[in-house]
Amino acid sequence: MSTAEQPSRRTVLAAAVAAAVISGAGPAAAAAGDDAEDSGHTPGGHTPDRPVDYHAWTSYSDWRGGTANGTRAVPGPRPGLVIGTPAGSTDYTDPHTGTTAAWEYATWTSPVHRLSVPATETIASWNAHTPAGTWLQVELQGTYSDGTDTPWYVMGRWAAGDQDIKRTSVDDQTDGKSTIWTDTFAIDDATTGLRLVSYRLRLTLYRKPGTELTPVVRRIGAMGSDIPDRFTVPASTPGLARELIVPRYSQEIHTGQYPEYDNGGEAWCSPTSSQMIIEYWGGRLTPEQLSWVDPSYADPQVCHAARSTYDYQYAGCGNWPFNAAYAATFRGLQGVVTRLGSLTDLETLIAAGIPAITSQSFLKTELTGAGYGTSGHLMTVIGFTAEGDVIANDPASPGDAAVRRVYLRREFENIWLRTKRYNASGKVVSGTGGVCYLYFPDRPTPRRRRALARVGVC
Template identity: 50%
Template sequence: MTAAQPSVVYREWSSDEGFAAGVSEGVRGTGALTIAHPVGRETYADPYGAGTKAWDYARWTSPEVSVGFGASQLVASWTADTPHGSWLQVEMRGRTGAGADTKWYVMGRWAADDPGEGGDIHRASVPGQGDADGDVDIDTFVAVGSLTSYRLRVTLYRLPGTEVRPVLRSVGAMASLVPERETVPVSPPGGAEGIELDVPPYSQEIHKGQYPEYNGGGEAWCAPTSTAMVLAYWNTGPSRQDMSWVDPSYADPQVDHAARNIYDHNYRGAGNWPFGPAYAGRFGLNGFVTRLRSVTELERFIKAGIPVVTSQSFKADELPGSNYSTNGHLFVVVGFTPSGDPIVNDPNSPSNAEVRRVYPRADFENVWLRGSSSGGIASIMYPPGHALPPNIPGTDPNW
C-alpha cells in the first residue's frame, strides 16, 4: 500500500465467537443477539411525532478495536430484525490520538418500519453531537484530531411487559484516513474484465414526484433505487403485501418501498449510507459500508458475483458519458468491459432501458476515490454463506 492510498480497516461482529468477545448486558443468542432480560428502562421522546414512550432495554458492547493508524472518520453499519414494538440504537466511543476516551456518539437509531407501517419510532441520525473530539455528520463520525481505537455499543429496545425480540445479526465499523488528493492514478486490471452481473436496471427518474414526504423521488432516490437493484439481483425484497401501500400505477414499487424504509427523518433524505445495508438486512442479506482503495479491489467483488454500490461526486465533464453533475450520487457497479472499464447501473437515467452505462476506468476511479468525493465509499450486500473476496482491508477483519 502506497502512502497516497487511503488507510482502511473494517471490523464486524456477526458470530457466536465474535459476540462472546464483547460485554453482554441482558442479551443472548446463537449467531445473533436478542433480549434475554431487560437491564434497564428509558423514556424516549421521538422528535418526529411518534410521541414519548418508555422502553425496556438490553445491550452489547464490543471489545476495543485498535485501528492501527490515526483514523479521521468512522462509519458504523448493522443488520437486524426489529419487529413492531422494538428498535435499536448504535453508538461509538473512540480513543483519541492524545489517549483520551471520547463520549458515546449515536451513529443511528433504526427501526425497520416507520410509525405509519406499525413501527414505533422514526429511524434517524442524531444531530448536535459535536464536541472537542469530533461530530457525527449524518452517517460518519468525523474526528477533530484522530482515533486510534474504538468500541461499538448496540442497545436493543422493546415495549415494557412484552416478549418482543429484536435481533442484532451483525454490527461493524469502518475506520479510515483518506488523503486529500485530487488526482487518483488508475489501477491495474483485477481479473473481472468481461464479467457482467445480471443486475436489473431501475431508474430513479421515473419516480420523480412520488411520495414527497420521503423526498419525492428523482435525484433524491439514488440510494434506495441502487439498493433495490441489488436486492432484485439476489432475488429478494419486499412482498406484494409489503408494497400494498404504493400507488398501483407506479412502476417498480420496490423502489418506493426502499425509499420509505431507508428514509432518515433527521437528514430528511434517503441517502444515509448504513441505512441501505440495514434495509437489505430485513430481507436476510448481510450488509455493511466500507471504503475500497482501488477499482482493482472493486473488481474482486464482481469476480465473486457481488455487485457493489459506490458513492461519488463529480462535474459532468469529469465523468464522460454521465451528462450530469452531482454533489453526491450512488450507483451500482455490475461488471467490467473486456478493456477494464466499469459497467454501471446508474439510476440517474430517464428510463430503465437507459440505466446501463459504461464509464471510463480512469475517470470513474478518480471521481470515486479522491478526497473531495467519498474517498471510495462502497456498500456491500450479499447472502449469508456467499464468500467475500479475502485479503481486502476494507472488508476482511483478518487482513
C-alpha cells in the same frame, strides 16, 4: 441523493460497450464457478497498506465476548444478540413526532477494537431484524491519539419499519475534536495529526414493555479510515472483463412520487441502487409489503426502499448505514459500509460475482456520457468491459431501459476515490474517498469469502 450540482448536506464528505467475457446471468447461474478453486489470477490481488480498517462482530463467541446488560447471545447458523432479561425501562420522545413512549431496554458493549489504521473518519453499520414493537440504537466511543476519550456518540436510531419510531441520525454531537456528520464520525481538523486509535460500539435494544419481543442483531461493525487528501488518484491497470446481470431501475421515473421522502424519486439514487443489488441476490418484497404504494406506479419496490431507508433527521434516503441495514432485512443477506482503494478492488469483487454500490460526486464535464453533475450520487457497478471501462447501473437515467451505462475507467476511478474536488462555482469541496456499500449472502461461497477478505471485509 440529488443529481443536481449543489452544496452537499453531508458537510464533511462531501451506450453500452459489450464485455469480452459475459459470465453468469446472476448469482445462481454463477454458483458452480464461484465454488471452484481460484485460477491463480485475482485482479490486482491484495492491496498492501490499505488505509482502511473494517472490523465486525458476528459470531457466537463475539456476542458472548462483549459486556452484556440484559442481552444474551443466541447460537445457530447465523448467531445473534437478543434481549434476555431487560436491564430496565425508559421513556423516549420521538423528535419527529413528539410522541413519548415507554420502552424496556438491554445493552451490549463490544470489546475495544484497536484500529490498524488510526482514523480520521469512522462509519458504523449493522444488520438486524426489528419486528414491530422493537428498535435499536448504535453508539460509538473511542480513544484519540492524544490519550483522551470521545463521548458516547449516537450513530443511529433504527428500525426496519416506521410505525414505532422514526429512524434517525442525531445532529449536534461534538466535543471540539470530532463531530458526527449524519452517519460519519470525523476528526474536526485532521491536519493537527489527531486520530481515532481505538473504539468500542454499544448496542441498546428496545421493546414494548411486558412483551417477549426482541430485535435480533446479526452483525455490528465499523470502518475506520485515513484517506489522504487528493484531487487525483493513481490509475489502476485493467485486469477483468466480466458483466453481472443485475436488475435495472431508474430513480427518475419516480420523480414527484412520495415527496415526503426527500422530495420524491429524483433524490432516490441510494435506495434505487440498493434495491437493484437486493434483487440480484434474490430478495423480493411481498404484495402485502407493497400494498401501501399507489398501484399506478411502476417499480413499487423502489418506493418501498426509499421509505425504508429514509432518515428523518437527515431528511433523505442517503444515510449509508440505513441502506446497508435495509438490505440485511432480506433473508440471507448481509450489508456493510466500507471504503475500497481502487477499481482493482471492484474487479476482485465482480470476479467473484459480487456487485457493489459506489458513492461519487462530479461535474457534468468530469464523467463522459453521464449528462449531469452531482454533489453526491450512488450507482451500482456491475462489471468491466474488455477495455477496462466501468459498466454501471446508473439510477439517474430517464428510464429502466437506459440504466446500464459504460463509463471511462480513468474518469470513474478518479471521481469515486478522490477526497477533494472543485464544484461548479470553483470552490474546493470534499469527495467521498471510495465509500462503497457491499451486500452479499450470509453464507458466501469460499470464492466470495476470499474476495471479500481481499478487500478487507470480514
